[in-house]
Amino acid sequence: MDLSGKVICVTGAARGIGQAYVTALAGFGARMVAADLSDCSATVDLAAAAGGKAIAAGLDVTQMDSCKAMADAAMQAYGRIDGLINNAALYGTLKGGRFDTLLESDWDAAMAVNVKGIWNACKAVVPHMKAAGGGSIINISSLAASYGTPYVLHYTTSKAAVTGLTRGLARELGRDRIRVNAIAPSAVLTDATQDFFADKADQALETIRRMQSIQSNLRPDDLTGTAAWLMSEASLLVTGQTLAVDGGTYMG
Numbered sequence: 509m510d511l512s513g514k515v516i517c518v519t520g521a522a523r524g525i526g527q528a529y530v531t532a533l534a535g536f537g538a539r540m541v542a543a544d545l546s547d548c549s550a551t552v553d554l555a556a557a558a559g560g561k562a563i564a565a566g567l568d569v570t571q572m573d574s575c576k577a578m579a580d581a582a583m584q585a586y587g588r589i590d591g592l593i594n595n596a597a598l599y600g601t602l603k604g605g606r607f608d609t610l611l612e613s614d615w616d617a618a619m620a621v622n623v624k625g626i627w628n629a630c631k632a633v634v635p636h637m638k639a640a641g642g643g644s645i646i647n648i649s650s651l652a653a654s655y656g657t658p659y660v661l662h663y664t665t666s667k668a669a670v671t672g673l674t675r676g677l678a679r680e681l682g683r684d685r686i687r688v689n690a691i692a693p694s695a696v697l698t699d700a701t702q703d704f705f706a707d708k709a710d711q712a713l714e715t716i717r718r719m720q721s722i723q724s725n726l727r728p729d730d731l732t733g734t735a736a737w738l739m740s741e742a743s744l745l746v747t748g749q750t751l752a753v754d755g756g757t758y759m760g
């Protein structure tokens with residue numbers, strides 16, 4: 509996959525799957541912006557080790573000014589923006605439980621980061637994509653939305669909202685040649701997944717693995733090829749889609 513010439517911002521890039529997107533896409537030749545609440549210097553180093561280029565940007569997706577600062581950092585460093593991966597989310601830190609016991613503060617925070625954060629980042633970046641003549645946005649949803657994962661209703665609902673946002677925005681931005689798609693992964697072996705399932709992690713991962721047609725739990729690198737394809741010219745007429753990368757679990 510050749511992504512040379514493209515400038516791509518990834519939110520939530522300090523660790524986990526976001527870090528894998530930055531590293532892999534940098535290796536494919538894209539110039540990357542690794543943005544997160546946390547320090548992204550390790551991600552920048554990994555991109556360099558992959559033979560690519562990344563800069564770090566501090567980011568709180570709940571704050572519009574912060575999203576604009578990320579876009580400004582990309583423009584200052586590279587002069588254009590072609591891609592955005594809305595990967596930042598609250599996931600492992602959300603406290604699970606029956607729907608009527610979830611913390612209201614967790615519910616509000618999940619919506620603020622996982623849903624409104626995508627809206628904010630898109631508002632900051634889309635004007636620059638229009639100026640570049642088009643672009644590609646990837647929003648990260650989850651199998652949790654299509655399956656309807658119980659006992660984490662804040663998370664499940666926020667990831668279902670990502671699908672609607674993706675479809676509506678794809679229709680709005682098509683005429684600007686900006687594509688908007690989503691990736692819905694199954695459980696991925698990350699630190700956040702361990703936190704999410706806590707003491708039931710081994711059991712949950714085994715159950716999820718058995719639900720898959722291809723029965724291997726996903727690793728972050730299993731998602732990067734789909735992201736690279738959606739960022740590339742090879743997917744030029746693909747928009748409004750949510751691609752399940754889940755080993756063949758959800759087939760809707």
Ligand SMILES: NC(=O)c1ccc[n+]([C@@H]2O[C@H](COP(=O)([O-])OP(=O)(O)OC[C@H]3O[C@@H](n4cnc5c(N)ncnc54)[C@H](O)[C@@H]3O)[C@@H](O)[C@H]2O)c1
Binds near residue numbers: 568597599692
């Ligand atoms: N790991 C999985 O099993 C899995 C499965 C399906 C979907 N996903 C989704 O994939 C994405 C990455 O998952 P992960 O396991 O790497 O999670 P993670 O928790 O390791 O990474 C999320 C990153 O987002 C950052 N972040 C949180 N709030 C932020 C904010 N307000 N502004 C900017 N950055 C913020 C965090 O600092 C963190 O680095 C998430 O959207 C998650 O919902 C994960």
